[in-house]
Amino acid sequence: MNAIETMDLTKKFGNLMAVDSVNIQVERGEIFGLLGPNGAGKSTIISMLCTILKPTSGTALVNGYDIVRQASLVRKSIGIVFQDPSVDDRLTGRENLEMHADLYGVPKSEMRSQIDKMLELVELSDRCNEFVRNYSSGMRRRLEIARGLVHTPKVLFLDEPTIGLDPQSREHIWSYIRELLKIEDITIILTTHYMEEADKLCKRVAIVDHGSIVAMDKPDSLKEKLGVETITVKTQNNNLYVEKIKETHIAKSVAIAGDEVKITLLNAHTILPLVVDIASRNGIKIESIYLQEPQLDDVFLHYTGKALREGSKELSGMGAIIRRQIK
Amino acid sequence: MSELRGIYTLWRREVKRFSRERTRFVSSFVQPLLWLIIFGTGLGSSLHGSMVGLNYQEFIFPGIIGQTLLFTSMFMGISVIWDRQFGFLKEILVAPISRISIFSGKMLGVSTDSMIQGLIVLMLGFLIGVHVTLSMVIAVLPLMLLITLGMVCIGLTLASFMSSLESYGTIMTFVNLPMFLLSGALFPVNSLPSWLKWVVYFNPLTYGVDALRAVILSGAYMSPFSIQVDVLYLLIFDAVMILVGSYAFSLRK
Structure with a gap:
């Protein structure tokens, strides 16, 4: 069974086709990347898979559960790290994780050890009793990753996990993700508009542009195809x-x-x-x-006819509108 | 079971956050003090003898408790906007827990916050000569809960239609102050002209203040309503507002 399987997943916002009949299969245990400029539809795809948004048509199976009919089961089996910060900065790092464990019904007996384990993974054990208010943005990101893992999800969604972080923090987060894959039986879906991130982390990549998948393969194969x-x-x-x-x-x-x-x-x-x-x-x-x-940048240029950076500029307005609607 | 645990953890978050705000704590009893000591003394000294057996400060004391409950509930209820702005609401909304439970956790948490504030003000009663006893506290607590639940729901409902806290001033003008001034907190309601009486009799806080007065001032005060009427009116008010509030909350994506 695949971790994720979408069937003509489609989302329209009014006249805007945000996601257009997307079909992807993600195997268990792989890191799958959705690559594209801002506003391409990556976050909308993720939001639908996380049951935050209802698809206009089509559906998807996450861990074998239907995102439309079995939303609650889907929610229990996934972890999410949002693009925008979502921790409570008036609570301590540990309190944020405890609250999450309570909301997801993690058994009391496992709660403490599970939280400790995740804090250790993201190297926040020594700062976990401080208020999140005093954390740097990189630390907050790490805390969010730890939080998304506290209830041992089968699938972890990372929406732009390293956006706005300095190169050093970014390297850290990549190493946690790799480490995670070694210790847990987990599938990771991440969206990014950093070529380097997709290239370094992902086993397979789907290039998303204007709501459609324009190419999907291993990063190396994509590059090879370009030839x-x-x-x-x-x-x-x-x-x-x-x-x-x-x-x-x-x-x-x-x-x-x-x-x-x-x-x-x-x-x-x-x-x-x-x-x-x-x-x-x-x-x-x-x-x-x-x-x-060839770099993944070249691949992107090849499939979409534009460089990633200029694409993101052109579409940022539309992306902002879509994100606002999701909120 | 897991829903209850969810409600409990959301309730606890609300109370934790609230008790950590020290500045709010200080201002929470300074404002009622200003009303009691300055307004109470000022107006009271020109009213001497008009309210048989009571001085004016004693008369407005339960009203000021009612005001504290109203303002805190409303403000904290609206504060759900912060949760939305800082993205935290998203984390709760994707959790495997029902919207009703999220709403309940928030509502009970904010009610608890307001009741803590109300209790602090009650404890200040000794300053104006009100003798606060344990049995009085026990009788007041359920009344406070009845008063705050509905008010919190008003706040949560308003928050569902607001996108920022900027319009809080408008709400202060059009909801908080009229509710406070028209509740009989500062003057007796039975001798009002009839056009004003109707508005006052519609206002749920009138019944809240009346019930608090009956308990806190016991025999010294001639209540216009019986305590049964007060409680019944508040129960209906709470039930209606919980329905409205949870519906408004469920509309938010």
């Missing part, structure tokens, strides 16, 4: 070098960028020696050379 790699060479005679490369027809494209030559081609690894050879045969001295594999 284009780049060799960047700096020589003492760039113009001549470009000419010679063109003559051999090994490259998809050759161009001078600044004081370097950029060659895009398939199978760069095997062709690299030939590229060096061409230079030496024509007496062109190479000053530097490096090979670049």
Whole structure:
């Protein structure tokens, strides 16, 4: 049985199609990423899977429970870390977790050990009796992750878990997530608009744009499908070098960028020696050379026709509206 | 069972948060003191002898307790807006617990807060010569609960339709102050002109203040209503407001 299975999951806000017939299957024990710019529909998908929003049509199974008809069972079996902060800052860290355990009916006998375990995972054991008011934003995030895990959910939803955090806190959170996967039998769904995050953490990634899934696979396979790699060479005679490369027809494209030559081609690894050879045969001295594999950014650009960053700017207004409606 | 545990934990959160706000604690008894000592002495000294057997301070004392219950319930009820603004409400709303339980936890928590405030004011009674006994406290507590439950629900209902606390001033003007001034907290209601009497008789706080007065001032005060009427009116008021409040709350996504 899959941890999550959606069947033509659709959500409309008025005339706006926020999520359009999405079909995804998430296997048990994997980290699955929903990648896309703000307003692409990631949070709306998550909200429906968490039973916060009712789908306009279609449905989904989470842990085998239907999100429309068995909302309460779904809720019991999932943990959620929202994009916006949701801890009570007038309570201590521990009190927040205790309250959560009470709301989710964690047996009293397991409550304390379970809370201690999660505090340890996110390295907050020594600060847990302080008011959350005094926590940094990174600590609050960690507390929220611990809270989402206190009732041992089978599926954990992380909605933009590292948004607004400094690189160091972000690294920390990634390491907790990896650690978590080792110690618990859990499936993690995360949304992100950081390529690096999806690339580093996720076993599989779905690229979401305008409410639809435009591509879904392992990060590496997505990159491979793109197939284009780049060799960047700096020589003492760039113009001549470009000419010679063109003559051999090994490259998809050759161009001078600044004081370097950029060659895009398939199978760069095997062709690299030939590229060096061409230079030496024509007496062109190479000053530097490096090979670049495609990044997930390139994949995104390929499938959506726009860079992730500019996409997020363009859609932030719409995303804000959708989020407001969810609230 | 798990619903009860949920209600209990939400109740406890409310009381914990409340008891940790020290500044509110201080202002909670300073304001009633100002009413009792300054207003009570000021107006009382020009009214001497008009209320047989009672000085004016004693007369308004139960009214000031009623006012404290009203203002605290209303303000804390509306404070559910904070929960929404800081995202905390979301955490509760996705928990596997029914909306009714969430509403109940909040309602009981805020009522408890208000009753603590009311009790503090009651304890100040010795300052104006009211002898507070244990049996009086025991009799007053259920009345306080009856008064606050409905008021809290008014606050929670209003909060369901408000998006920020900015309009709290408007509510102060159009709900809190009229309810307070038209409750007979500051003057006897039986000699009012009839147009005003109707409004006063409709106001649930009138019955709350009347019941508190009957208990706190015992025989010294001639009550316009019997305690049974007071309690019955408050029970109906609570029942109606709980229904309205939980319905309004369930409308929020």
